[in-house]
Amino acid sequence: MSSNQTALSRRDFLRKSSHIAAGAVAVTALTSCATPSSPPYAAPIQGRVIGANDQITMAFIGINGRGSNLIDGFSAIKGVRVKTFCDCDEKVLNRRADEFEKKTGKRPVTEYDLRKVFEDKEIDAVAIAMPNFWHALGTIWACQAGKHVYVEKPCSHNIFEGRKMIEAARKYNRFVEVGFQNRSIKNVHSAMEFLHSGKIGRIYMARGLCFKPRDDFKKFPDTQPPKELHWDLWVGPAEMYPYNEGKCHYNWHWHWNTGNGDTGNQGPHQFDIARWGLGKSEHPLTVGSVGGYFGPPASQETPDTHSSIFEYADGTLFEFATRGEYTNDEGTQRIGNLFYGTKGWAWIDGDGRKWQSYLGRKNEKGPGSEAPPAQGGSDPNVLTSQESSHYANFVDAIRANDPKKLTCDIEEGHLSASLAHLANIAYRVGRKLKFDGKSEKFVGDAEADKLLTRTYRSPYAIPEKV
Numbered sequence: 001m002s003s004n005q006t007a008l009s010r011r012d013f014l015r016k017s018s019h020i021a022a023g024a025v026a027v028t029a030l031t032s033c034a035t036p037s038s039p040p041y042a043a044p045i046q047g048r049v050i051g052a053n054d055q056i057t058m059a060f061i062g063i064n065g066r067g068s069n070l071i072d073g074f075s076a077i078k079g080v081r082v083k084t085f086c087d088c089d090e091k092v093l094n095r096r097a098d099e100f101e102k103k104t105g106k107r108p109v110t111e112y113d114l115r116k117v118f119e120d121k122e123i124d125a126v127a128i129a130m131p132n133f134w135h136a137l138g139t140i141w142a143c144q145a146g147k148h149v150y151v152e153k154p155c156s157h158n159i160f161e162g163r164k165m166i167e168a169a170r171k172y173n174r175f176v177e178v179g180f181q182n183r184s185i186k187n188v189h190s191a192m193e194f195l196h197s198g199k200i201g202r203i204y205m206a207r208g209l210c211f212k213p214r215d216d217f218k219k220f221p222d223t224q225p226p227k228e229l230h231w232d233l234w235v236g237p238a239e240m241y242p243y244n245e246g247k248c249h250y251n252w253h254w255h256w257n258t259g260n261g262d263t264g265n266q267g268p269h270q271f272d273i274a275r276w277g278l279g280k281s282e283h284p285l286t287v288g289s290v291g292g293y294f295g296p297p298a299s300q301e302t303p304d305t306h307s308s309i310f311e312y313a314d315g316t317l318f319e320f321a322t323r324g325e326y327t328n329d330e331g332t333q334r335i336g337n338l339f340y341g342t343k344g345w346a347w348i349d350g351d352g353r354k355w356q357s358y359l360g361r362k363n364e365k366g367p368g369s370e371a372p373p374a375q376g377g378s379d380p381n382v383l384t385s386q387e388s389s390h391y392a393n394f395v396d397a398i399r400a401n402d403p404k405k406l407t408c409d410i411e412e413g414h415l416s417a418s419l420a421h422l423a424n425i426a427y428r429v430g431r432k433l434k435f436d437g438k439s440e441k442f443v444g445d446a447e448a449d450k451l452l453t454r455t456y457r458s459p460y461a462i463p464e465k466v
Contacts, residue, residue, distance in 0.1 A: 050124060052399050059084035059117045061138055062130035063096045064249055066152050066179075070127040071100065073391040074150075080395060084109040086117050088233040089249075091226065112230055114138060118145035125175075125398065128152060133238045133258050136161035139176060139410075140466050143168040148175040150394045154260060154268045154417035155410060157237075159440055160453035161462060162414035168466040169410050177394045177406050178413025180272045182352045184390035187371040188273070191348050191355040194367055195277045200357060201342030205317040206278050208270035209350075210262055211334035214324050217254060217298040220246035237460040246299045254300040256428075261302025263322045264420040266335065272408075272416035273337045273348060274318055283418060283437030284310035284318065289426035294325050308423035320423060332356075425451045 050056060056079060060071050063085055075082045082100070085108045087093040093110050101107040111117055117126065118141055125148040128138045136156045142149045149169075155178045156162035169176040182188045195203060225231040225243035232240075234248070238257050241247065253259035291306035304324030311317055321330075331338065335350030344359035344366060356368035390407070397405035418440075425448055426433050434443040442448040456462060 048124065049401060050398055053079070054399070055079050055081050056124050056395060056398060057081045057083050057122050059086060059120070059123045059126045061086045061114050061117060061126055061128045062134070062152075063087045064089065064092045065129065067127070067129035068096065069387065070129055070150070070152075070391070071096070073387055074127060074395075075100075075104070076388065077392055077395050079399075082106075082108055083122060084111060084117055084120065086111045086114050088112045088230040089226075089228060090230075091228040113233065114141070118142060118147065123147055125149065125394075131252050131258055132260055132264065133157040133252075134236050136165050137237050137460060137462055139165050140168040140462065143172040143174040143176065144466070146172065146174070148394075148398055150177050150179065150391070151410075151413075152179040153272075153413065154264050154420055155413040156417050156421070157258075157260065158451070158453055159418050159421050162410075162417055163440060164462055164466050165410050166414055171466060175394070175397055175403055175406060176410035177390075177397070178408045178410060178417075179390065180269060180408045180413060180416065181387050181390040182269060182273055183276075183407035183412070184393045185352040185371075186389075187355065187369055188348065188352040190369050191346070192276060194355075194357065195339055195346060196279060199366070200339070200344035200346055200359065203278060203316070203339050203341045205319070205340045206274040207338040207340075208267070208274045208318070208320040209330055209334060209336050209338075210267045210270055210320070210322040211327050211330065212262055212266055212322075212324060213326060214262075214304070216296050217251065217300045218246065219297070219299045220244050235457070237454075237456050237462065239455070240457060244299075254302050256301050259302065260420055260424055261306070261322070262304070262324055263302075263306050263308075263320070263423050264417075267320065267322060267420050267423075268417055270335065270337055270350070271320065271419040272412075274320070274339075275416055275419065277337065277339050277348075278312075278316055278318065280312055280316070281415065282312070283415065283435055283440070284422070285313045285437075286311045286432060286434050287422045287426045288432035289423050291322070291427055302424075303427060306423070306427060308426065310419065310422070318419075320419070421452075 058074055058080060060067055064087065074080050085093060085097055090112055093112060097108055097110050117123060126142050128135060128149060128151040130138055132154055135151050139149045139151050155165060165176065222242035222244050231243055247255055253265050254261060287308060287310050289308040291303040293300055293304050295304055306322040308320045332347045333349050336348055338347045339345060344357055346355060346357035348355040354370040357366035359366040393407050397403060422435060428451060429448050433445060433448050436443055
């Protein structure tokens with residue numbers, strides 16, 4: 001399968017008006033999620049047109065992990081009203097609602113079924129932080145219901161899903177932004193301006209690093225799901241399997257049925273930076289990938305050591321390395337990007353705070369930039385200023401009714417997520433692959449083509465026509 005306009009002065013006003021302050025957002029959070037018996041919205045539903053001073057009501061869908069960051073970030077934006085939390089694990093749902101009520105004095109509406117959220121005409125936008133395998137279907141249903149969408153990375157579980165997300169956003173005229181926060185960081189923009197200036201010459205190669213050692217993943221027995229967890233909803237579009245603690249909250253990342261490994265977890269941030277720096281708004285022509293799992297016995301299926309190389313039609317190369325075992329830093333960092341040109345090279349660190357270039361054969365220090373330390377630093381449980389800027393960008397674009405304001409529209413998110421998916425497919429079939437970017441299919445490889453999509457479980461199938 002394969003798949004507006006505002007005056008500059010007004011934009012400036014909007015930009016200032018939605019900077020982080022106080023307020024509330026209606027965001028529906030869902031750690032997993034829904035149960036429609038048929039595509040719930042067969043015809044386009046137009047959401048209301050939101051003015052510059054209008055309140056935006058949000059719901060959060062998926063609130064166990066990243067969802068809590070989304071709640072903190074959006075609820076701090078002036079003019080955003082948090083109305084609904086959604087998660088099919090009612091233990092998580094009630095805990096987050098209690099926390100929000102204690103913090104703000106207001107208790108959100110709680111729903112365990114995301115369909116109920118989409119039926120609420122007060123909701124203007126949803127923030128989705130469900131597991132990867134729910135991102136696409138949740139986004140498509142939201143667009144069909146007339147909601148704008150902020151969706152976490154990677155935007156999809158496979159390449160077919162990403163294309164359908166684009167089609168849904170365009171068909172229903174909804175704004176869909178992907179959570180690649182680097183796209184809204186000023187310091188990263190300055191690095192990109194430098195890279196694209198030609199000062200290190202023609203960039204012939206980039207390298208992305210995801211060196212993130214992790215503790216061992218233990219094996220767990222299959223058991224009955226906790227009574228608070230709506231298991232059928234949680235599994236959703238994935239193939240049904242018995243409840244297992246090692247394949248549920250967070251641990252779903254390391255199984256092909258539900259996750260994409262660290263190459264598709266942390267990796268997409270660096271895939272996106274690499275593609276941006278290389279100036280590629282296209283899929284690569286070829287991909288080769290090797291690796292394996294080198295930890296102690298575990299239920300994990302995805303590799304913890306994974307090296308891939310992509311080649312674009314013009315010969316530009318992109319290397320990517322994932323390492324989950326013990327490892328050294330590579331040059332300047334463990335998570336980040338390096339770019340190599342005909343006149344020098346440069347690196348950008350993983351949190352977008354610092355970049356540096358080196359010029360000529362003597363490796364002389366060239367331009368660079370270091371931003372002040374971000375609030376929260378590397379702590380995934382603390383909101384950073386970079387994240388806040390990206391959330392504000394989504395709100396600004398909606399208020400301006402200008403999709404061009406989005407720093408990471410769904411199409412950009414799809415191209416970057418697809419690099420992780422291509423790397424994983426090449427690893428799984430064990431050979432170098434040639435990819436036709438226009439049709440989004442492999443050339444002469446039916447086995448690899450099967451991994452571009454999946455067999456969906458009724459009633460959670462992503463339709464060919466959204």
